[in-house]
Amino acid sequence: MRIVVLGSSVYSETACAMAVRMAESGHVPVGALALRTLDRGTLLRKLGQWGVRGVARYARAKLIPHRSDGQPPVRNLYLEPELKHSGGVFRSLREVAAAYGFPILVCNDQNAPDSIAGLREWSPDLIIFTGGNILRKQLLEIPRLGVLNVHLGLLPEIRGMSSPEWSLLKHVPVGVTIHYMDAEIDTGPILQRYEFPDAARCESLSDLRNRLIAFGIEKVADVVSGLDRRTISATHQPDLDKDNQFFVMHEWLQARAAERLAKRRVATVPETVNG
Amino acid sequence: MNSGEDNAMTGQIAKALTEATGLLRGPQRVVPLIGKLVFDKLRIGFEQRHLYSYATTKRASGDVLNSLLRWILDAQRPDGGIAAYYSLLTGYSESYPEVTGYIIPTLYDFARAPGDDRVVAAAERATGWLLSLQMPTGAFSGGLQGSEAQPSVFNTGQILQGLVRAHMETNRAEILEAAVAAGNWLVKMQQENGSWLGPGAYQAVAHTYYSMVAWALAELSEVVADHHHGHNDNDNGVDYGLAAEKNLDWVLSHFRPSGWVDGINLRGHPDYLHFIAYVLQGVLECAILRRRSDAVEAVAKSAWALLRKFETNKYLPGAYEPDFKGGQRFTCVTGNAQMSCVWLRLFEVTDDLRYLNAGLKMNEMLKQLIPTGGPRGVAGGVSGSYPVWGCYQPLRYISWGCKFFADALLLEQRLTQSFEASTTEALPCAS
Secondary structure, X not given: OOEEEEEOOOOOHHHHHHHHHHHHOOOOOOEEEEEOOOOHHHHHHHHHHXXXXXXXXXXXXXXXXOOOOOOOOOOXXXXXHHHEXXXXXXXXXXXXXXXXXXXXXXXXXXXXXXXXXXXXHHOOOEEEEOOOOOOOHHHHOOOOOEXXXXXXXXXXXXXXXXXXXXXXXXXXXXXXXXXXXXXXOOOOOEEXXXXXXXXXXXXXXXXXXXXXXXXXXXXXXXXXXXXXXXXXXXXXXXXXXXXXXXXXXXXXXXXXXXXXXXXXXXXXXXXXXXX | OOHHHHHHHHHXXXXXXXXXXXXXXXXXXXXXXXXXXXXXXXXXXXXXXOOOOOOOOOOOHHHHHHHHHHHHHHOEOOOOOEEOEEEOOOEEOOEOHHHHXXXXXXXXXXXXXXXXXXXXXXXXXXXXXXXXXXXXXXXXXXXXXXXXXXXXXXXXXXXXXXXXXXXHHHOOHHHHHHHHHHHHHHHHHOOOOOOOOXXXXXXXXOOHHHHHHHHHHHHHHHHHHHHOOOOOEOOOOOEHHHHHHHHHHHHHOOEOOOOOEOOOOOOOOOEEHHHHHHHHHHHHHHHHHHOOHHHHHHHHHXXXXXXXXXXXXXXOOOEEEHHHEOOOOOEEHHXXXXXXXXXXXXXXXXXXXXXXXXXXXXXXXXXXXXXXXXXXOOOOOOXXXXXOOOOOXXXXXXXXXXXXXXXXXXXXXXXXXHHHHHHHHXXXXXO
């Protein structure tokens, strides 16, 4: 299976972990395409997501690579098993590409003609999307099978953004869906849906999100194997006429979602008997 | 260009020149004007909107609500009416009967929340002034105080909202009599198809945003029904509820499958978001009162189309072409606040949290635009447009903008409190 990984940045831990996971499961990517980190749009997007302090912390972690034990820090600790290697921790897709011997392209726009030409040259069977631009038809049509996405919610119930948080508020099971992408948002054919069994163990919304990302990467490996063995096929989503799209959640509602998560934790922690 | 358009343009130029000379009469306004122009220019330069973010502010909704109410109280003129606007060029306008009327419910809602005697007194003064303006026919005139003597359907409807609420709060018989007289005149002027046109209508043509009048009639119908033990017609057999629904049906026939509503019909003006939101607010509130789920669904479809645009672009343009195409680059701040009201009310009716989410985010965006300082008339005010030189009410802070944003924040307070209360009730017993 010829696989290409798409990342939102060369420093994307999710893209690095995905590429490592694919390589370790016998599908070394034929290439990776990542957005330029210092691209204005990416920088502004990260500023919006993490704030100035978050971006400064992230930049420091990436540019000053050693923590007290000599290891570079990992933002999502649940990805450490994939990112750790004998010489330390993979900090960028460039390091992963060098370790596993596949080429990497860095671009300002994944839909740009140069990016499309590069992807076509790799003639992939499958592209795995871990972040970046909204993909246009021209790119979506390149791989033989399709462009695969890990959505952090169960489709078709929860489409769009802040999916784990909306799942909690809407009383929909938390989980991930692995699906092919199409021109709309999260409406492509579904390959597999997985409910996440450890939601009640999560300490916060960001903890839940980090665990779901790691869970999703683990499940992608299963799906790719299934596609390779032709034991998995995609099914079109039902209820496409229903508008199940959700948008970035306001912080007041996020706080309510966090309360629901905490309630689950309380409900599942076994009572301890003192004395 | 025909002679009508020529006259309109000449009128607009004359109006602009008159406004500009206002600075000569009030040179103290030069500094706030330049300050605001520079501030908006800089803000636009630094603004970055993208899919993964939304505008946030550290200002608490309660603080902004207080500053909006302070602005409204400051705008109350000695006659008891509320000024239409504070112009950065000419200062406060004359009292505006229409806004004075429909600001009354906002004042009472605010007074209900933290309990402020000054606000109740302001509402009572406003009501008293309006009662003094009513024509023998029951109608109220259009325009600013003293500007025209022509009875106006829309303004009478908007004032009727205030009278109905004032009666509910005070139980004073003369207020109900005035409301009934206004309602009777509106029903008398209504066309067979449910619309209003002719001399009482703006530019003498029918407008779908007169759904706000239907809302007022539906409210009057409820009050009259209370007085007549469930019969919603008055002693003369006028059925206000039926009249409201007649207009509702006429407006609903103008909804397109895309959610766009035809028939705003303002010659010489684009379809400002303010008027689109008026249509939706009027239909929604009338539908809720008359228990018309078909109308709620129609509004939800339009409101959803605008919600998607807001979520993607982080603001709603000030004016649209049909089918919500070609949004203009400025923002009609009032229209955005009205849409927040529509979304929050739709959340209340449908329980769809996405409407609450959009309303909360819209309020965040709007809170950023309220000046924390500046002279009276500026501090706490809502500009017609953002940037302030945008096409809708340029260089003005407008009282109806404060009204609708205050309504949105009051709704936010009420709904978030009841949401939290319902979540707490759902908790398992701690003992």
